[in-house]
Each structure stands twice: as structure tokens, then as C-alpha cells.
Amino acid sequence: MDDLREKYLGLIAGAADEAALEALRVEAVGKKGEISLKMRELGRMTPEERQVAGPALNALKDEINAALAAKKAGLADAALDDRLRAEWLDVTLPGRDRRAGSIHPVSQVWEEVTAIFAELGFAVAEGPQIESDWHNFDALNIPGHHSSREEMDTFYMARAEGDDRPPHVLRTHTSPVQIRSMELQGAPLRIICPGRVFRSDYDQTHTPMFHQLEGLAIDTDISMANLKWCLEEFAARLFNVEKIEVRFRASHFPFTEPSAEIDFRCSWVDGQLRLGEGDDWLEAGGSGMVHPNVLRAGGIDPEVYQGFAFGLGIDRLAMLKYGIPDLRAFFESDIRWLRQYGFRALDVPTLRAG
Numbered sequence: 002m003d004d005l006r007e008k009y010l011g012l013i014a015g016a017a018d019e020a021a022l023e024a025l026r027v028e029a030v031g032k033k034g035e036i037s038l039k040m041r042e043l044g045r046m047t048p049e050e051r052q053v054a055g056p057a058l059n060a061l062k063d064e065i066n067a068a069l070a071a072k073k074a075g076l077a078d079a080a081l082d083d084r085l086r087a088e089w090l091d092v093t094l095p096g097r098d099r100r101a102g103s104i105h106p107v108s109q110v111w112e113e114v115t116a117i118f119a120e121l122g123f124a125v126a127e128g129p130q131i132e133s134d135w136h137n138f139d140a141l142n143i144p145g146h147h148s149s150r151e152e153m154d155t156f157y158m159a160r161a162e163g164d165d166r167p168p169h170v171l172r173t174h175t176s177p178v179q180i181r182s183m184e185l186q187g188a189p190l191r192i193i194c195p196g197r198v199f200r201s202d203y204d205q206t207h208t209p210m211f212h213q214l215e216g217l218a219i220d221t222d223i224s225m226a227n228l229k230w231c232l233e234e235f236a237a238r239l240f241n242v243e244k245i246e247v248r249f250r251a252s253h254f255p256f257t258e259p260s261a262e263i264d265f266r267c268s269w270v271d272g273q274l275r276l277g278e279g280d281d282w283l284e285a286g287g288s289g290m291v292h293p294n295v296l297r298a299g300g301i302d303p304e305v306y307q308g309f310a311f312g313l314g315i316d317r318l319a320m321l322k323y324g325i326p327d328l329r330a331f332f333e334s335d336i337r338w339l340r341q342y343g344f345r346a347l348d349v350p351t352l353r354a355g
């Protein structure tokens with residue numbers, strides 16, 4: 002019995018882990034364990050022998066069970082210590098910010114253009130996305146029969162049966178905000194309106210919802226020269242270049258006279274856009290001097306005041322600035338795309354930081 006005690010207490014003390022300990026338990030005190038087998042021999046002993054050997058074997062079994070339990074507790078403590086050492090977490094480390102949501106490139110550019118025009122003295126104006134037919138078309142000198150009503154692939158709202166008033170529309174451009182701003186504030190006026198617009202159109206370069214930036218400046222001494230300077234200043238700051246040349250191309254819009262398309266001088270080198278240099282021209286949007294009928298519709302006297310207006314595509318500016326090829330991906334909410342092109346939430350655009 003002394004040999005057994007020594008053997009098992011030694012083995013238990015040296016067990017490396019709980020599995021080894023369990024194997025020892027089975028070997029010593031399991032059903033067919035060495036000590037259990039010894040206990041079976043008690044039956045073959047004389048009563049006198051049994052009186053000595055029985056309690057001694059029981060005591061040995063208890064001693065070994067106690068040693069197993071103590072070692073098991075020790076191993077568990079050691080295992081926990083190992084885990085605590087291996088899995089410690091430094092809660093003072095900064096968070097993993099890429100796991101957080103990101104700012105959509107459209108929102109980013111929206112903020113950028115707002116910051117730039119704010120520096121140039123323009124306030125941000127807003128108007129409803131569900132717009133009256135009058136604000137969206139008539140007041141902008143687009144009469145009922147005019148072709149641009151059809152060209153704009155308008156979404157019309159439903160009217161109640163028997164109501165013959167013209168239906169409201171999802172605004173097809175941000176230009177109605179010109180009228181609403183004139184109505185609200187009168188002249189002089191200097192506003193931009195970044196906003197959502199809607200047209201029934203869908204392909205690689207058209208989505209049914211997209212974003213425009215409207216600009217409007219009204220005063221007693223406004224000319225196309227002021228417009229050109231503002232656009233050049235704006236583009237140079239947005240694209241972070243020293244100077245950008247703007248070219249006016251004669252055009253026609255019902256709400257401006259004269260009207261001009263805005264082109265930026267650029268070059269394409271290996272599929273990469275460079276602004277401010279080269280012999281190519283990039284179409285950026287429409288502009289012109291506000292038509293007297295539009296000023297009148299907004300309650301402003303065209304004999305006293307005149308103004309310039311322009312309309313640019315925000316999504317297009319974002320694609321150009323950040324090299325994003327497909328417009329439709331903007332609105333598919335693909336988390337991988339948002340991770341690639343999104344901006345960190347606290348990276349707020351400013352003129353100094355870009």
C-alpha cells in the first residue's frame with residue numbers, strides 16, 4: 002500500500018493537464034483501477050486481515066481522491082492564469098474605426114462644396130423634394146408645352162380623383178429652389194442648394210435619384226464675369242489645384258439668357274483625369290444669367306436686379322474627384338464599396354484640411 006501511495010501521489014503531482022489527471026484517476030480508483038482491484042481482494046481475506054486492510058485501503062482511496070481534486074483545482078487555476086495572460090485586452094487602445102460606418106462620397110463632396118461656397122459668401126438654401134409643377138417648371142420659364150418637361154422624364158405624384166389641379170412632381174432639378182429663395186428672401190441673394198433630384202432614367206450614367214448643386218447670385222451689378230470667377234475659384238479649391246480654366250459654351254436653358262455650358266480645362270493621362278492643364282474640356286454643368294421671367298416669378302424686379310445661376314452634378318463631381326467609375330454603385334449600399342470609397346466620420350472637410 003505504501004508503494005501504491007507513493008506511486009500515485011507522485012504521478013498526480015507531476016500530471017501536466019486535466020486529461021493526464023483523468024487518466025490517472027481511471028488507472029488508480031476507476032472501476033478497474035489498481036486500488037479498486039485491491040479492494041476486491043478483501044473478499045478473499047480472513048476477517049482479521051480484512052479488518053486491517055479494509056480501512057487502510059479506504060483511507061488510501063480517500064487520500065488519492067483528495068490529491069486528484071487538489072491537483073485538478075491547481076491545474077484549473079493555472080489554466081485560467083494562462084488564459085488571462087494570453088487574452089488580455091488593453092481597453093486604452095484606440096477603437097478600430099474602420100469597423101464603424103463611413104461617410105458616403107456624395108455626403109463628403111456635399112460637405113466640401115458647401116464649405117467652399119460658404120467661404121465665397123453663399124448661404125445654403127433648401128426646398129421640398131416633392132415640388133409643385135409651378136415651381137419645378139412654369140416659374141422657371143418652362144411652359145406647359147415645352148420639350149424639357151418630357152426630356153426630364155418626370156415622376157408625377159397622383160392626385161385624388163376629381164382633383165384637376167396639376168399634379169406635384171418629384172423635383173427634376175434643384176432650380177425650383179431659386180424661386181423659393183427669391184420668394185422667401187428677395188434680393189440681393191447669394192445661395193447654393195445641394196439636393197436630391199429625381200428622373201425616370203436608369204443606366205450606367207443615370208440613376209432615378211441623383212444630386213445637384215444649384216447656385217444663384219442676385220444683385221444690381223452681377224455679370225457673367227462674376228459667374229466665371231466663382232466657378233473657377235470653386236473648381237480650383239474642390240480639385241486642389243492652383244488654377245482651373247473655365248470655358249463657357251453657348252447653350253440654351255429656358256431659365257437663363259444668355260445660357261452657357263460650363264467646361265473645365267483638363268487632360269486625361271493613362272485614364273487619369275488632370276484638371277487645370279491639357280487640351281481637353283470636361284463638361285461640368287449648365288449656367289447663365291437668370292431670365293427676367295424667372296426673376297419676375299420670384300417677385301424680383303428685373304429692371305433693378307440681375308443674377309447668375311448654375312447647376313452642377315454632385316455625384317459627377319464625386320466620381321471625378323475620387324476616381325469612382327460607375328454611378329450606380331453609389332446607391333447600391335454594398336458594404337465593400339462603402340469601405341473602399343467611404344470617409345472616416347470625424348474627417349470633416351474644411352478648406353484648410355481638404
Ligand code: DAH
Nearest residue numbers: 174176287288289310311312
Ligand atoms: N436645371 C438644369 C438641369 O437640371 C441645370 C442648370 C442649368 C441649372 C443652367 C442652372 C442653370 O441654374 O443656370 O439640367
